Amino acid sequence: MSNAKDLLISWFGSPEKEGFFAKLFPSYEYRKQQLEMALAVAEALDNQEHLIVEAGTGVGKTLAYLAPIVASGKKAVISTATKTLQDQLVRKDIPLLLNAVAANHFRDKNSVCILKGRVNHLCKRKLGRFEEEILKGRLVNLFGMYENYKAFGQFMKVFKNWIKGTSTGEISELVAELANKRLVSFSPDTLNIEERLGHVLGASTDQCAGPRCAFFNSCFVVNARKRASSAKLVVVNHYLLCTDLMGKVSGSFEIVPSADVLVIDEAHHFADAISHAFTISYHSSYLEKLAEELGFATGRKGKIWEEYTRIEENISNHHKALLDLLDQSLASKSGDLSGMLLKDRRSSLQQVFHDEKDICNFQNVVKAIAENYRVIRLLLDEGSEEHLSPIAMTDECHRVLNQIATNSSLDSFIWFEIGDQNFALHLTPLNAATYATEPLFESYSSIIFTSATIAVANSNGDHNFDFFIEHVGVDPSTRSLAIGSPYSYEEQMICFIPPAHFPMPDEPDFIDAVLQHAVPIIKAFPGGTLFLCTSYRNMKVIADNLRRELPDRRILVQGENSRSHILEEFRVDTGSILVATGTFWEGIDVPGESLQVLLIDKLPFPSPSDPLVEGRCQYIAKSGRDPFLDYYMPRMILALRQGIGRLIRSSRDRGVVGIFDVRIRRKGYGRKILANLPPCRIIENFDDLANFVLT
Numbered sequence: 001m002s003n004a005k006d007l008l009i010s011w012f013g014s015p016e017k018e019g020f021f022a023k024l025f026p027s028y029e030y031r032k033q034q035l036e037m038a039l040a041v042a043e044a045l046d047n048q049e050h051l052i053v054e055a056g057t058g059v060g061k062t063l064a065y066l067a068p069i070v071a072s073g074k075k076a077v078i079s080t081a082t083k084t085l086q087d088q089l090v091r092k093d094i095p096l097l098l099n100a101v102a103a104n105h106f107r108d109k110n111s112v113c114i115l116k117g118r119v120n121h122l123c124k125r126k127l128g129r130f131e132e133e134i135l136k137g138r139l140v141n142l143f144g145m146y147e148n149y150k151a152f153g154q155f156m157k158v159f160k161n162w163i164k165g166t167s168t169g170e171i172s173e174l175v176a177e178l179a180n181k182r183l184v185s186f187s188p189d190t191l192n193i194e195e196r197l198g199h200v201l202g203a204s205t206d207q208c209a210g211p212r213c214a215f216f217n218s219c220f221v222v223n224a225r226k227r228a229s230s231a232k233l234v235v236v237n238h239y240l241l242c243t244d245l246m247g248k249v250s251g252s253f254e255i256v257p258s259a260d261v262l263v264i265d266e267a268h269h270f271a272d273a274i275s276h277a278f279t280i281s282y283h284s285s286y287l288e289k290l291a292e293e294l295g296f297a298t299g300r301k302g303k304i305w306e307e308y309t310r311i312e313e314n315i316s317n318h319h320k321a322l323l324d325l326l327d328q329s330l331a332s333k334s335g336d337l338s339g340m341l342l343k344d345r346r347s348s349l350q351q352v353f354h355d356e357k358d359i360c361n362f363q364n365v366v367k368a369i370a371e372n373y374r375v376i377r378l379l380l381d382e383g384s385e386e387h388l389s390p391i392a393m394t395d396e397c398h399r400v401l402n403q404i405a406t407n408s409s410l411d412s413f414i415w416f417e418i419g420d421q422n423f424a425l426h427l428t429p430l431n432a433a434t435y436a437t438e439p440l441f442e443s444y445s446s447i448i449f450t451s452a453t454i455a456v457a458n459s460n461g462d463h464n465f466d467f468f469i470e471h472v473g474v475d476p477s478t479r480s481l482a483i484g485s486p487y488s489y490e491e492q493m494i495c496f497i498p499p500a501h502f503p504m505p506d507e508p509d510f511i512d513a514v515l516q517h518a519v520p521i522i523k524a525f526p527g528g529t530l531f532l533c534t535s536y537r538n539m540k541v542i543a544d545n546l547r548r549e550l551p552d553r554r555i556l557v558q559g560e561n562s563r564s565h566i567l568e569e570f571r572v573d574t575g576s577i578l579v580a581t582g583t584f585w586e587g588i589d590v591p592g593e594s595l596q597v598l599l600i601d602k603l604p605f606p607s608p609s610d611p612l613v614e615g616r617c618q619y620i621a622k623s624g625r626d627p628f629l630d631y632y633m634p635r636m637i638l639a640l641r642q643g644i645g646r647l648i649r650s651s652r653d654r655g656v657v658g659i660f661d662v663r664i665r666r667k668g669y670g671r672k673i674l675a676n677l678p679p680c681r682i683i684e685n686f687d688d689l690a691n692f693v694l695t
């Protein structure tokens, strides 16, 4: 350890001596918190221990875990929450470090590898069909991205060039090419272009013919996995890592290669990723995919195709019967016979059905759909390569639907989602982490969990990792460490919380009062404002009012353009106001004048109508605990801290946070919320704010 420690100190530097990084990276600043984290990670690697480390905003946690891994020469898997963060690690952070330290173990160009889910890669077998579809002139509609053949022709030009040159088949490369040529248009109502291309051309599991595929040896997915097994650093995302876990638990497949070290960055998303990966789902759209596969296998003619079309109609009728059942039950409960109750609905079965008869009817319809898939399966020939994918699909639908129909476990629950054209049924385990993470701890000698928001402070300010430990299934004796931010919040940030007589969030004059206070705060600062809302409804009302009240300021609203475009505009137009919700509470890094005011309408409690929240709370209540204290509060506090973390992004930033939820002052739990805010001054009147602006 002392060698590694000396090496890391020579890289990061110390208060007395400038380090190697300071000489190489012009913007590098020595931060004792970053060195503390790097040394803690190095110690965990050396002792083959696991570590949970919360690294406050500005610590520079990526370098703090990458540097000890590179110094140790150990093989590591790094998991991030999103594909964008994966790309950032592989394209920016890792090459920067490796070039700087010229690490011996990482000289080979294949020592670093990115591994994404299958649908992110082009399937060569589907490519053949794609060409066939072009010849039939059907593709403009299939993509739904281009309005006419001229635009589609331009797309095809870029596409053909990309096919010739790509070694990875990653669809994101193609999208980047299209964006360069300005051939990507954005519409808030449509799937993003990458998802759409993945849907049509991606190497999805259920449509893959496996080793019997004619393209198996040159398959992009197969090759990506081969590269990953020989790489020293493999970058994955949580969803892929958890899918791999699911494969390991069921003994059916492995995707992520074994390694010495696993880093789970953005670890606050990991519990949800486990829950997601262990959910089994039936999507009504599988029927269209199956028709596509069978249509290709049979040429849409002959006995199998005729039989299939007859059974397909049966399944469609059962789908309709299922929706009618849900609709009738909701209508009889609410007295609303509009037939609109199922529109865009996401709900647990429990919220819809109360009596045994309804549940029994539901199970019978689901069993009938499963049975129809079994009958289709009997038509297929295992000896035919073209039948392999329909066989896998029908087997899977039959298995999943039977499991949903016969589920009697108290440790899982059924919920559904209804979209415009399709619906999905899901079976989610209530506490997957308790058994899911076991193979994880067996596979890696050191696992480092890290994020800016893992711990929750109690009213006295003491940090506690219990919520995270329970939800991820970590051994409670695992070493945990909370490293504070290097920023001086007392000087850099002030927090406005209105006085106790301010309307509560459920009172009718709440939004008016928010706007009355928000407008002068925004006007007091020349720089940009980020207004984080807790619902689309509030977002819309607030954005409309701000447009009226502040006609000379540019108002950007989530959904009016792509996220990346909106953020770029927000960064460039330093006086603009961005009103957003959901994903904008995280991952926004806008230092300087572009973000000086951060406003929050309400405390971001999870929605009780969300079926996953409902399921989790049931589980907590069943174990005799209080869902409000043990679930709603910690989740809200972590989300609030993520949101507030958007404001101060460098040691030169200064700004104000306004939280218009007066429950912080009126409710007993308010003290706990205050203990979780950065250590800044809390004010309730404008004079104090004006003084802060002037200093």
Ligand code: SF4
Residues within 6 Å of the ligand: 123, 124, 125, 126, 203, 204, 207, 208, 209, 210, 211, 213, 214, 215, 216, 219, 220, 221, 222
């Ligand atoms: S092996 Fe599967 S994913 Fe790869 S080209 Fe063949 S069908 Fe597509």
